[in-house]
Amino acid sequence: MYKLYWAQGSGAMAPQALFEEIGAEYEKIVIDFEKEEHKSDEFLSVNPMGQIPALVLPDGTLMTETAAMLVHIVDRHPGAKLAPPAGSGERARFLRWLFFLASNVYPTILRVYYSERYSTDPSAVEGIKAAAEADLNDQFEILNDALDPGPYLLGETFSAVDILLWMLIQWHPVPTRLFEDAPRIKQVAGLVQARPAIARTWREHEEN
Ligand SMILES: N[C@@H](CCC(=O)N[C@@H](CS)C(=O)NCC(=O)O)C(=O)O
Numbered sequence: 584m585y586k587l588y589w590a591q592g593s594g595a596m597a598p599q600a601l602f603e604e605i606g607a608e609y610e611k612i613v614i615d616f617e618k619e620e621h622k623s624d625e626f627l628s629v630n631p632m633g634q635i636p637a638l639v640l641p642d643g644t645l646m647t648e649t650a651a652m653l654v655h656i657v658d659r660h661p662g663a664k665l666a667p668p669a670g671s672g673e674r675a676r677f678l679r680w681l682f683f684l685a686s687n688v689y690p691t692i693l694r695v696y697y698s699e700r701y702s703t704d705p706s707a708v709e710g711i712k713a714a715a716e717a718d719l720n721d722q723f724e725i726l727n728d729a730l731d732p733g734p735y736l737l738g739e740t741f742s743a744v745d746i747l748l749w750m751l752i753q754w755h756p757v758p759t760r761l762f763e764d765a766p767r768i769k770q771v772a773g774l775v776q777a778r779p780a781i782a783r784t785w786r787e788h789e790e791n
Contacts (some may be wrong), residue, residue, distance in 0.1 A: 585609040588629060588637040590616050594689070595636040596788050598652045603745055603780035605656070650685035653743045658743055667742045673737060680729060680736045681744045687786040688726075688751050691719045695756060716756060720782045723755070723765050730767035741775070749775035
């Protein structure tokens with residue numbers, strides 16, 4: 584069975600939603616950010632970055648990095664057809680947007696919410712946050728264009744990359760404004776959210 588180091592509202596949402604889509608069994612190991620459990624020696628021995636998610640595979644191999652997990656999980660469950668076959672043109676498109684999300688959008692969101700970590704000068708924090716929000720909107724505009732023809736990043740076909748996109752959309756600081764500016768982002772968010780496995784996952788992460 585998979586073991587997923589999990590925190591409410593965290594990036595554990597993406598691998599969890601993928602497990603739910605596939606119907607794969609997983610155990611949650613809950614890490615409480617408020618109690619700073621992600622900074623404990625025990626958790627740092629799992630992920631020295633002190634970040635969630637972390638994942639232990641059924642053979643005991645440890646993984647960190649959300650996008651890497653998604654690729655590995657879809658490859659272990661080819662019957663679920665949540666990624667195109669390796670080597671295909673569609674796979675190239677899948678990887679392009681997966682890595683765009685992981686290496687641009689996810690870090691930009693971290694800059695929005697953890698702005699104080701990006702300077703030793705407290706007076707710089709507000710500007711860092713404002714610049715990150717502007718970058719985030721630019722990146723979502725690129726994604727909005729990539730969703731044509733949609734409705735998914737692979738056109739008609741829903742795949743694991745849409746799960747990562749959906750999670751990052753949830754974290755936009757002002758989703759109503761995002762949806763006005765980027766109608767295809769609004770459409771894909773609604774379609775992914777309507778999937779029973781995703782809705783089930785979301786209920787565990789949304790703020791009460
Ligand atoms: N590059 C990592 C980023 C993971 C990450 O930053 N997770 C956040 C939660 S969404 C976290 O653990 N934050 C706690 C902290 O940095 O103190 C990934 O893709 O998995």
